[in-house]
Amino acid sequence: MNKKITAIIPARGGSKGIPRKNLYPINGKPLIQYTIEAAKNSHYLDQIVLNSEDEEIRHFCSDLGVDASYKRPYSLAGDQSRLVDSVVEWLDWMEVNHDLPDVIVLLQPTSPLRTAELIDSAIEAFLNKPAVSLVGVTEMKEHPAKSIFVEKDSWRYIVDSGAYVPRRQELEKNYFTINGAIYIATPEWLRNYNDFTVQGKTQLFETPHDQAVDVDAMIDVHIVEAILNAKTIKYE
Numbered sequence: 001m002n003k004k005i006t007a008i009i010p011a012r013g014g015s016k017g018i019p020r021k022n023l024y025p026i027n028g029k030p031l032i033q034y035t036i037e038a039a040k041n042s043h044y045l046d047q048i049v050l051n052s053e054d055e056e057i058r059h060f061c062s063d064l065g066v067d068a069s070y071k072r073p074y075s076l077a078g079d080q081s082r083l084v085d086s087v088v089e090w091l092d093w094m095e096v097n098h099d100l101p102d103v104i105v106l107l108q109p110t111s112p113l114r115t116a117e118l119i120d121s122a123i124e125a126f127l128n129k130p131a132v133s134l135v136g137v138t139e140m141k142e143h144p145a146k147s148i149f150v151e152k153d154s155w156r157y158i159v160d161s162g163a164y165v166p167r168r169q170e171l172e173k174n175y176f177t178i179n180g181a182i183y184i185a186t187p188e189w190l191r192n193y194n195d196f197t198v199q200g201k202t203q204l205f206e207t208p209h210d211q212a213v214d215v216d217a218m219i220d221v222h223i224v225e226a227i228l229n230a231k232t233i234k235y236e
Contacts, residue, residue: 006047006101013054034112041116053077106183131203134184137176179212
């Protein structure tokens with residue numbers, strides 16, 4: 001049976017680090033457009049939809065061929081709102097107005113270097129295993145054994161390694177971080193767990209560092225532009 005696979009692009013109008021971040025120009029192109037173009041070049045995505053409360057973002061994405069008919073409630077678009085809650089609410093809306101997809105691929109606009117090839121590889125990994133949830137991860141640059149927690153006038157190592165702090169060459173290489181570049185799940189999974197990831201159940205999909213840059217502050221914009229200008233990989 002062929003599965004209907006829908007990409008959902010979440011894009012709030014507000015942001016703290018970079019005002020109007022999702023429309024912020026990077027190399028002359030709005031941030032969100034990179035994700036739209038990558039999604040449109042995927043071989044597996046049957047539909048690309050927007051999840052936003054912002055009219056300007058909705059009009060912009062609609063002009064690029066994205067389905068922007070759903071409007072996220074303002075109550076789910078605040079700084080403290082959980083992204084997955086807006087996705088579940090969209091599922092409820094879809095069930096009333098359209099047919100539900102079999103698979104949902106969440107593509108956040110803040111990962112502009114994620115390519116269509118990476119999206120397709122993640123979808124293939126998801127479909128080729130009996131998994132109902134997948135998340136993109138990258139190997140941690142800052143090893144937990146070298147990380148510290150600071151509180152008031154004191155600090156402590158996050159990972160207790162005793163008196164001995166291992167050298168970089170001795171550190172294990174099996175520590176990863178969720179990078180936000182891609183999440184995949186079924187509607188049933190999202191309604192059951194109300195999250196894309198569940199420890200021990202969600203399949204991990206390793207992505208290269210250069211495609212996992214998350215734009216949160218202006219330094220990230222400069223990093224993305226430097227990588228794009230280097231033209232090391234194709235970002236469409």
